[in-house]
Amino acid sequence: MANEKLKLMIVDDEYEIRQGLRSFDYSAFGIEVSDDCENGLFALKALELAPADILVTDIRMPLMDGLELAEKVAARYPHIKIIVLSGYDDFEYAKKCMKHGALDYLLKPLDFEEYEKALAEAARLIDREKDVQERAAVLERKAKLSAHHLRRKFLRDLLQRAMTDEAIELESAFSEVMLEENGEYAVCLLRLDSYPDRPRGVGDKEWNLILFTLDNLMQDLWDEQGMGYHEVDDKGQISLILTNPDEVAELKRSPEHLRARMERIVLGLKRFRGLLKSHMSYVMGPTVAGPGRIRLSNREAGALFHAPSAREEEEQAASEAREETIGGELERENGHRLIEEAKRFVEENYDRTITLDDVARHVHLNASYLSFLFKEMTGQKYIDYLILYRIEKAKSLLKQTNYKIHEIGERVGYENPRYFTLVFKKYAKQSPVEYRNAFYQAESGGR
Incomplete structure:
Protein backbone atom coordinates (compact mmCIF):
# COMPACT_ATOMS: atom_id res chain seq x y z
CA MET A 1 0.00 0.00 0.00
CA ALA A 2 2.87 2.39 0.83
CA ASN A 3 4.16 2.27 -2.77
CA GLU A 4 0.75 2.44 -4.42
CA LYS A 5 0.34 5.62 -6.43
CA LEU A 6 -2.62 7.96 -6.03
CA LYS A 7 -5.01 8.03 -8.99
CA LEU A 8 -5.85 11.38 -10.62
CA MET A 9 -8.70 12.04 -13.08
CA ILE A 10 -8.73 15.05 -15.45
CA VAL A 11 -12.05 16.50 -16.67
CA ASP A 12 -12.04 19.27 -19.28
CA ASP A 13 -13.92 19.72 -22.56
CA GLU A 14 -10.78 21.06 -24.31
CA TYR A 15 -8.58 18.25 -25.68
CA GLU A 16 -5.40 20.36 -25.61
CA ILE A 17 -5.84 21.19 -21.92
CA ARG A 18 -6.44 17.54 -21.05
CA GLN A 19 -3.27 16.56 -22.88
CA GLY A 20 -1.32 19.38 -21.28
CA LEU A 21 -2.39 18.30 -17.78
CA ARG A 22 -1.59 14.67 -18.66
CA SER A 23 1.96 15.63 -19.64
CA PHE A 24 2.67 17.20 -16.24
CA ASP A 25 5.19 15.23 -14.13
CA TYR A 26 3.17 13.90 -11.19
CA SER A 27 5.74 11.38 -9.98
CA ALA A 28 7.16 13.67 -7.29
CA PHE A 29 3.75 13.60 -5.57
CA GLY A 30 3.24 9.85 -5.87
CA ILE A 31 0.41 10.48 -8.35
CA GLU A 32 -0.45 9.03 -11.76
CA VAL A 33 -3.18 10.03 -14.22
CA SER A 34 -5.76 7.23 -14.34
CA ASP A 35 -8.24 8.75 -16.82
CA ASP A 36 -9.39 11.91 -18.57
CA CYS A 37 -12.93 12.87 -19.63
CA GLU A 38 -14.49 15.67 -21.66
CA ASN A 39 -17.41 16.43 -19.31
CA GLY A 40 -18.84 15.72 -15.87
CA LEU A 41 -21.31 13.10 -17.04
CA PHE A 42 -18.60 10.94 -18.58
CA ALA A 43 -16.45 11.46 -15.48
CA LEU A 44 -19.16 10.14 -13.14
CA LYS A 45 -19.55 7.05 -15.30
CA ALA A 46 -15.78 6.50 -15.32
CA LEU A 47 -15.61 6.83 -11.52
CA GLU A 48 -18.12 4.00 -11.17
CA LEU A 49 -15.73 1.72 -13.06
CA ALA A 50 -12.38 2.94 -11.69
CA PRO A 51 -12.18 5.03 -8.51
CA ALA A 52 -9.82 7.99 -8.23
CA ASP A 53 -8.18 9.83 -5.35
CA ILE A 54 -7.93 13.29 -6.92
CA LEU A 55 -10.23 15.00 -9.42
CA VAL A 56 -9.04 18.00 -11.49
CA THR A 57 -12.03 19.54 -13.29
CA ASP A 58 -12.91 22.54 -15.41
CA ILE A 59 -16.01 24.62 -14.53
CA ARG A 60 -17.61 25.31 -17.90
CA MET A 61 -18.39 22.06 -19.76
CA PRO A 62 -21.37 20.69 -21.74
CA LEU A 63 -23.88 18.12 -20.37
CA MET A 64 -22.65 18.45 -16.79
CA ASP A 65 -20.47 21.33 -15.60
CA GLY A 66 -17.76 21.24 -12.97
CA LEU A 67 -19.95 22.62 -10.18
CA GLU A 68 -22.55 19.86 -10.58
CA LEU A 69 -19.80 17.28 -10.92
CA ALA A 70 -18.12 18.51 -7.72
CA GLU A 71 -21.44 18.33 -5.86
CA LYS A 72 -22.16 14.76 -6.99
CA VAL A 73 -18.62 13.53 -6.39
CA ALA A 74 -18.59 15.04 -2.89
CA ALA A 75 -21.84 13.21 -2.08
CA ARG A 76 -20.93 9.85 -3.61
CA TYR A 77 -17.16 9.74 -3.10
CA PRO A 78 -16.35 12.02 -0.14
CA HIS A 79 -12.75 10.77 0.00
CA ILE A 80 -11.89 12.29 -3.45
CA LYS A 81 -9.96 15.58 -3.33
CA ILE A 82 -11.30 18.05 -5.92
CA ILE A 83 -9.25 20.77 -7.63
CA VAL A 84 -11.33 23.13 -9.79
CA LEU A 85 -9.96 25.02 -12.81
CA SER A 86 -11.68 28.04 -14.35
CA GLY A 87 -11.05 30.81 -16.83
CA TYR A 88 -13.30 33.09 -14.80
CA ASP A 89 -12.04 35.07 -11.81
CA ASP A 90 -15.40 34.83 -10.13
CA PHE A 91 -15.62 34.83 -6.34
CA GLU A 92 -19.13 33.32 -6.41
CA TYR A 93 -17.83 30.35 -8.41
CA ALA A 94 -15.06 29.88 -5.87
CA LYS A 95 -17.51 29.93 -2.95
CA LYS A 96 -19.80 27.40 -4.61
CA CYS A 97 -16.88 25.09 -5.38
CA MET A 98 -15.62 25.20 -1.80
CA LYS A 99 -19.15 24.53 -0.55
CA HIS A 100 -19.21 21.35 -2.62
CA GLY A 101 -15.95 20.11 -1.16
CA ALA A 102 -13.34 21.48 -3.57
CA LEU A 103 -9.84 21.57 -2.11
CA ASP A 104 -8.68 24.47 -4.30
CA TYR A 105 -9.86 26.81 -7.06
CA LEU A 106 -7.23 27.70 -9.69
CA LEU A 107 -7.49 30.15 -12.56
CA LYS A 108 -6.57 29.55 -16.19
CA PRO A 109 -4.06 29.94 -17.67
CA LEU A 110 -2.73 27.62 -15.01
CA ASP A 111 0.07 28.74 -12.70
CA PHE A 112 1.96 25.47 -12.33
CA GLU A 113 3.51 26.51 -9.01
CA GLU A 114 -0.01 26.90 -7.64
CA TYR A 115 -0.98 23.59 -9.24
CA GLU A 116 1.97 21.86 -7.55
CA LYS A 117 0.94 23.31 -4.17
CA ALA A 118 -2.62 22.04 -4.66
CA LEU A 119 -1.40 18.56 -5.63
CA ALA A 120 0.97 18.45 -2.64
CA GLU A 121 -1.85 19.45 -0.29
CA ALA A 122 -4.18 16.82 -1.78
CA ALA A 123 -1.54 14.09 -1.38
CA ARG A 124 -0.82 15.23 2.20
CA LEU A 125 -4.50 15.12 3.18
CA ILE A 126 -4.96 11.68 1.62
CA ASP A 127 -1.93 10.30 3.48
CA ARG A 128 -3.22 11.77 6.75
CA GLU A 129 -6.68 10.29 6.21
CA LYS A 130 -5.16 6.90 5.46
CA ASP A 131 -3.22 7.08 8.74
CA VAL A 132 -6.43 7.94 10.58
CA GLN A 133 -8.23 5.07 8.84
CA GLU A 134 -5.48 2.64 9.78
CA ARG A 135 -5.64 3.73 13.42
CA ALA A 136 -9.44 3.49 13.31
CA ALA A 137 -9.15 0.00 11.84
CA VAL A 138 -6.96 -1.05 14.78
CA LEU A 139 -9.49 0.36 17.26
CA GLU A 140 -12.32 -1.30 15.33
CA ARG A 141 -10.58 -4.68 15.50
CA LYS A 142 -10.20 -4.24 19.26
CA ALA A 143 -13.87 -3.25 19.59
CA LYS A 144 -14.97 -6.24 17.53
CA LEU A 145 -12.84 -8.54 19.70
CA SER A 146 -14.45 -7.04 22.80
CA ALA A 147 -17.93 -7.44 21.27
CA HIS A 148 -17.13 -11.06 20.43
CA HIS A 149 -16.21 -11.77 24.06
CA LEU A 150 -19.38 -10.03 25.32
CA ARG A 151 -21.56 -12.04 22.95
CA ARG A 152 -19.82 -15.31 23.84
CA LYS A 153 -20.31 -14.70 27.58
CA PHE A 154 -23.98 -13.82 27.13
CA LEU A 155 -24.69 -16.89 25.00
CA ARG A 156 -22.98 -19.13 27.56
CA ASP A 157 -25.06 -17.56 30.34
CA LEU A 158 -28.22 -17.98 28.26
CA LEU A 159 -27.45 -21.67 27.70
CA GLN A 160 -26.34 -22.55 31.21
CA ARG A 161 -28.01 -20.49 33.91
CA ALA A 162 -31.33 -18.98 34.90
CA MET A 163 -31.66 -15.33 33.90
CA THR A 164 -34.44 -12.81 34.45
CA ASP A 165 -36.14 -11.13 31.52
CA GLU A 166 -34.54 -7.84 32.55
CA ALA A 167 -31.05 -9.36 32.64
CA ILE A 168 -31.59 -10.98 29.24
CA GLU A 169 -32.79 -7.71 27.73
CA LEU A 170 -29.85 -5.80 29.19
CA GLU A 171 -27.18 -8.29 28.08
CA SER A 172 -28.73 -8.82 24.65
CA ALA A 173 -28.52 -5.05 24.09
CA PHE A 174 -24.86 -5.03 25.14
CA SER A 175 -23.94 -7.93 22.86
CA GLU A 176 -26.33 -7.09 19.98
CA VAL A 177 -28.09 -10.45 20.14
CA SER A 309 -26.41 -32.58 33.00
CA ALA A 310 -25.10 -29.78 35.18
CA ARG A 311 -27.39 -29.04 38.12
CA GLU A 312 -28.29 -25.39 37.83
CA GLU A 313 -29.34 -23.60 40.93
CA GLU A 314 -32.63 -21.78 40.25
CA GLU A 315 -32.33 -18.12 41.07
CA GLN A 316 -35.13 -16.11 42.54
CA ALA A 317 -36.63 -14.12 39.66
CA ALA A 318 -38.04 -11.47 41.93
CA SER A 319 -34.70 -10.75 43.61
CA GLU A 320 -32.77 -10.80 40.32
CA ALA A 321 -35.24 -8.40 38.74
CA ARG A 322 -34.40 -5.95 41.49
CA GLU A 323 -30.65 -6.30 41.97
CA GLU A 324 -30.51 -2.68 42.96
CA THR A 325 -33.06 -0.85 45.04
CA ILE A 326 -34.25 2.24 43.28
CA GLY A 327 -34.56 4.95 45.85
CA GLY A 328 -37.98 6.42 45.36
CA GLU A 329 -40.06 6.70 42.20
CA LEU A 330 -39.39 9.36 39.61
CA GLU A 331 -42.29 11.59 38.76
CA ARG A 332 -43.83 10.59 35.43
CA GLU A 333 -42.98 13.95 33.94
CA ASN A 334 -39.33 13.55 34.92
CA GLY A 335 -39.36 10.04 33.48
CA HIS A 336 -40.61 11.34 30.12
CA ARG A 337 -37.91 14.01 30.13
CA LEU A 338 -35.19 11.43 30.74
CA ILE A 339 -36.49 9.14 28.02
CA GLU A 340 -36.69 12.01 25.52
CA GLU A 341 -33.10 12.89 26.38
CA ALA A 342 -32.12 9.24 25.90
CA LYS A 343 -33.83 9.24 22.50
CA ARG A 344 -31.99 12.40 21.48
CA PHE A 345 -28.69 10.76 22.41
CA VAL A 346 -29.56 7.74 20.25
CA GLU A 347 -30.56 9.98 17.33
CA GLU A 348 -27.27 11.89 17.55
CA ASN A 349 -25.07 8.79 17.90
CA TYR A 350 -26.87 6.01 16.01
CA ASP A 351 -24.13 5.95 13.36
CA ARG A 352 -21.60 4.42 15.76
CA THR A 353 -21.58 1.55 18.23
CA ILE A 354 -23.57 2.65 21.27
CA THR A 355 -24.65 0.55 24.21
CA LEU A 356 -27.42 0.92 26.73
CA ASP A 357 -24.69 1.74 29.25
CA ASP A 358 -23.55 4.70 27.10
CA VAL A 359 -27.10 6.07 27.03
CA ALA A 360 -27.54 5.47 30.76
CA ARG A 361 -24.37 7.40 31.58
CA HIS A 362 -25.57 10.29 29.41
CA VAL A 363 -28.85 10.61 31.33
CA HIS A 364 -27.24 9.76 34.69
CA LEU A 365 -29.24 6.60 35.34
CA ASN A 366 -28.44 3.00 36.15
CA ALA A 367 -28.54 0.96 32.90
CA SER A 368 -30.92 -1.62 34.34
CA TYR A 369 -33.32 1.06 35.54
CA LEU A 370 -33.12 2.95 32.23
CA SER A 371 -34.07 -0.29 30.45
CA PHE A 372 -37.11 -0.65 32.72
CA LEU A 373 -38.05 3.05 32.44
CA PHE A 374 -37.70 3.08 28.64
CA LYS A 375 -40.15 0.22 28.24
CA GLU A 376 -42.47 1.61 30.90
CA MET A 377 -42.65 5.03 29.24
CA THR A 378 -42.66 4.02 25.57
CA GLY A 379 -44.01 0.47 25.54
CA GLN A 380 -40.90 -0.42 23.53
CA LYS A 381 -37.55 -1.94 24.40
CA TYR A 382 -34.48 0.28 24.08
CA ILE A 383 -32.81 -2.13 21.62
CA ASP A 384 -35.92 -2.17 19.41
CA TYR A 385 -36.04 1.64 19.39
CA LEU A 386 -32.34 1.84 18.42
CA ILE A 387 -32.69 -0.76 15.67
CA LEU A 388 -35.89 0.74 14.23
CA TYR A 389 -34.33 4.22 14.21
CA ARG A 390 -31.29 2.85 12.37
CA ILE A 391 -33.51 0.99 9.90
CA GLU A 392 -35.51 4.16 9.12
CA LYS A 393 -32.27 6.06 8.51
CA ALA A 394 -31.04 3.21 6.31
CA LYS A 395 -34.30 3.34 4.31
CA SER A 396 -33.79 7.07 3.68
CA LEU A 397 -30.24 6.47 2.48
CA LEU A 398 -31.39 3.61 0.24
CA LYS A 399 -33.95 5.92 -1.38
CA GLN A 400 -31.95 9.14 -1.54
CA THR A 401 -28.35 8.06 -2.25
CA ASN A 402 -26.33 5.68 -4.40
CA TYR A 403 -24.24 4.43 -1.48
CA LYS A 404 -23.44 0.73 -1.53
CA ILE A 405 -25.23 -1.49 0.97
CA HIS A 406 -22.17 -1.95 3.18
CA GLU A 407 -21.60 1.84 3.19
CA ILE A 408 -25.17 2.43 4.33
CA GLY A 409 -24.76 -0.20 7.04
CA GLU A 410 -21.66 1.59 8.33
CA ARG A 411 -23.46 4.96 8.26
CA VAL A 412 -26.20 3.63 10.54
CA GLY A 413 -23.88 1.89 13.00
CA TYR A 414 -23.41 -1.64 11.60
CA GLU A 415 -19.83 -2.57 10.72
CA ASN A 416 -20.71 -6.09 9.59
CA PRO A 417 -22.63 -5.88 6.27
CA ARG A 418 -24.12 -9.37 6.62
CA TYR A 419 -25.39 -8.60 10.10
CA PHE A 420 -26.84 -5.29 8.82
CA THR A 421 -28.69 -7.16 6.06
CA LEU A 422 -30.08 -9.70 8.58
CA VAL A 423 -31.30 -6.96 10.93
CA PHE A 424 -32.79 -4.91 8.09
CA LYS A 425 -34.64 -7.92 6.66
CA LYS A 426 -35.96 -8.89 10.10
CA TYR A 427 -37.51 -5.47 10.70
CA ALA A 428 -38.30 -4.30 7.13
CA LYS A 429 -39.38 -7.75 5.82
CA GLN A 430 -37.11 -7.08 2.80
CA SER A 431 -33.37 -7.08 2.25
CA PRO A 432 -31.79 -3.63 1.64
CA VAL A 433 -31.38 -4.45 -2.07
CA GLU A 434 -35.01 -5.56 -2.36
CA TYR A 435 -36.18 -2.39 -0.57
CA ARG A 436 -34.14 -0.12 -2.86
CA ASN A 437 -35.31 -1.94 -6.01
CA ALA A 438 -38.97 -1.76 -4.92
CA PHE A 439 -38.63 1.98 -4.27
CA TYR A 440 -37.07 2.66 -7.67
CA GLN A 441 -39.71 0.54 -9.41
CA ALA A 442 -42.48 2.46 -7.65
CA GLU A 443 -40.84 5.76 -8.58
CA SER A 444 -40.44 4.86 -12.24
CA GLY A 445 -43.99 3.49 -12.40
CA GLY A 446 -45.40 6.72 -10.98
CA ARG A 447 -43.98 8.85 -13.76
Missing part, protein backbone atom coordinates in the same frame (compact mmCIF):
# COMPACT_ATOMS: atom_id res chain seq x y z
CA MET A 178 -31.66 -10.20 18.84
CA LEU A 179 -34.15 -12.18 20.93
CA GLU A 180 -37.92 -11.75 21.04
CA GLU A 181 -39.52 -11.78 24.48
CA ASN A 182 -42.38 -13.98 23.23
CA GLY A 183 -40.36 -15.90 20.65
CA GLU A 184 -39.85 -19.66 20.49
CA TYR A 185 -36.43 -21.27 20.52
CA ALA A 186 -34.67 -24.62 20.37
CA VAL A 187 -31.10 -25.74 21.05
CA CYS A 188 -29.17 -28.22 18.93
CA LEU A 189 -25.93 -29.72 20.23
CA LEU A 190 -23.05 -31.10 18.16
CA ARG A 191 -20.42 -33.11 19.98
CA LEU A 192 -17.29 -35.00 19.20
CA ASP A 193 -17.88 -38.65 20.06
CA SER A 194 -14.99 -38.37 22.51
CA TYR A 195 -16.68 -35.52 24.43
CA PRO A 196 -15.87 -34.38 27.12
CA ASP A 197 -12.33 -35.68 26.54
CA ARG A 198 -10.08 -34.17 23.94
CA PRO A 199 -9.31 -36.59 21.07
CA ARG A 200 -6.07 -38.49 21.59
CA GLY A 201 -2.89 -37.08 20.16
CA VAL A 202 -4.15 -33.50 19.88
CA GLY A 203 -1.85 -30.91 21.49
CA ASP A 204 -2.85 -27.52 22.91
CA LYS A 205 -1.85 -25.55 19.81
CA GLU A 206 -3.67 -27.93 17.47
CA TRP A 207 -6.74 -27.99 19.73
CA ASN A 208 -6.99 -24.20 19.85
CA LEU A 209 -6.79 -24.15 16.05
CA ILE A 210 -9.62 -26.71 15.89
CA LEU A 211 -11.82 -24.63 18.21
CA PHE A 212 -11.10 -21.49 16.20
CA THR A 213 -11.95 -23.32 12.96
CA LEU A 214 -15.19 -24.72 14.38
CA ASP A 215 -16.22 -21.26 15.61
CA ASN A 216 -15.65 -19.67 12.19
CA LEU A 217 -17.35 -22.52 10.34
CA MET A 218 -20.47 -22.25 12.48
CA GLN A 219 -20.52 -18.49 11.99
CA ASP A 220 -20.79 -19.16 8.24
CA LEU A 221 -23.04 -22.24 8.41
CA TRP A 222 -25.45 -21.02 11.09
CA ASP A 223 -25.33 -17.38 12.24
CA GLU A 224 -24.90 -15.77 8.84
CA GLN A 225 -27.57 -18.04 7.36
CA GLY A 226 -30.06 -16.30 9.64
CA MET A 227 -30.64 -19.42 11.75
CA GLY A 228 -29.64 -17.96 15.10
CA TYR A 229 -26.49 -17.99 17.23
CA HIS A 230 -23.80 -20.51 18.12
CA GLU A 231 -21.32 -21.13 20.93
CA VAL A 232 -18.30 -23.46 20.95
CA ASP A 233 -17.12 -24.49 24.40
CA ASP A 234 -13.53 -25.27 25.41
CA LYS A 235 -14.10 -29.01 24.90
CA GLY A 236 -15.43 -28.67 21.37
CA GLN A 237 -19.18 -28.96 21.97
CA ILE A 238 -21.15 -26.72 19.63
CA SER A 239 -24.42 -25.25 20.90
CA LEU A 240 -26.71 -23.92 18.20
CA ILE A 241 -29.54 -21.65 19.37
CA LEU A 242 -32.32 -21.71 16.78
CA THR A 243 -34.01 -18.28 16.76
CA ASN A 244 -35.41 -18.13 13.21
CA PRO A 245 -39.21 -18.20 13.72
CA ASP A 246 -39.89 -19.88 10.36
CA GLU A 247 -37.41 -22.66 11.12
CA VAL A 248 -38.81 -23.10 14.64
CA ALA A 249 -42.33 -23.41 13.21
CA GLU A 250 -41.10 -25.92 10.64
CA LEU A 251 -39.33 -27.89 13.36
CA LYS A 252 -42.58 -28.14 15.33
CA ARG A 253 -44.41 -29.36 12.24
CA SER A 254 -41.71 -31.74 11.09
CA PRO A 255 -38.54 -32.53 13.07
CA GLU A 256 -37.13 -34.06 9.90
CA HIS A 257 -36.81 -30.58 8.36
CA LEU A 258 -34.18 -29.41 10.84
CA ARG A 259 -32.58 -32.85 10.95
CA ALA A 260 -31.85 -32.51 7.23
CA ARG A 261 -30.20 -29.15 7.86
CA MET A 262 -28.16 -30.57 10.73
CA GLU A 263 -27.02 -33.45 8.56
CA ARG A 264 -25.74 -30.94 6.01
CA ILE A 265 -23.83 -29.10 8.73
CA VAL A 266 -22.27 -32.32 10.02
CA LEU A 267 -21.41 -33.20 6.43
CA GLY A 268 -19.74 -29.80 6.08
CA LEU A 269 -17.54 -30.64 9.07
CA LYS A 270 -16.54 -34.05 7.72
CA ARG A 271 -13.38 -32.77 6.10
CA PHE A 272 -12.05 -32.04 9.58
CA ARG A 273 -12.67 -35.53 10.92
CA GLY A 274 -9.14 -36.65 10.05
CA LEU A 275 -7.81 -33.73 12.02
CA LEU A 276 -10.27 -34.23 14.88
CA LYS A 277 -9.68 -37.99 15.04
CA SER A 278 -13.29 -38.28 16.17
CA HIS A 279 -16.75 -38.33 14.58
CA MET A 280 -19.46 -35.82 15.45
CA SER A 281 -23.01 -36.51 16.60
CA TYR A 282 -25.92 -34.17 17.16
CA VAL A 283 -29.16 -33.98 19.13
CA MET A 284 -32.01 -31.45 19.28
CA GLY A 285 -33.63 -30.13 22.41
CA PRO A 286 -37.35 -29.33 22.62
CA THR A 287 -38.89 -26.06 21.46
CA VAL A 288 -39.33 -23.61 24.35
CA ALA A 289 -41.16 -20.29 24.72
CA GLY A 290 -39.14 -17.20 25.67
CA PRO A 291 -35.35 -16.69 25.79
CA GLY A 292 -35.30 -17.37 29.55
CA ARG A 293 -36.11 -21.05 28.83
CA ILE A 294 -33.38 -21.61 26.24
CA ARG A 295 -31.28 -23.23 28.98
CA LEU A 296 -34.02 -25.85 29.45
CA SER A 297 -33.85 -26.88 25.79
CA ASN A 298 -30.06 -26.99 26.14
CA ARG A 299 -30.31 -29.15 29.28
CA GLU A 300 -32.70 -31.60 27.63
CA ALA A 301 -30.45 -31.85 24.58
CA GLY A 302 -27.49 -32.59 26.86
CA ALA A 303 -29.47 -35.33 28.62
CA LEU A 304 -30.09 -37.00 25.26
CA PHE A 305 -26.34 -37.55 24.94
CA HIS A 306 -26.53 -39.58 28.22
CA ALA A 307 -24.16 -37.12 29.78
CA PRO A 308 -24.71 -35.96 33.33
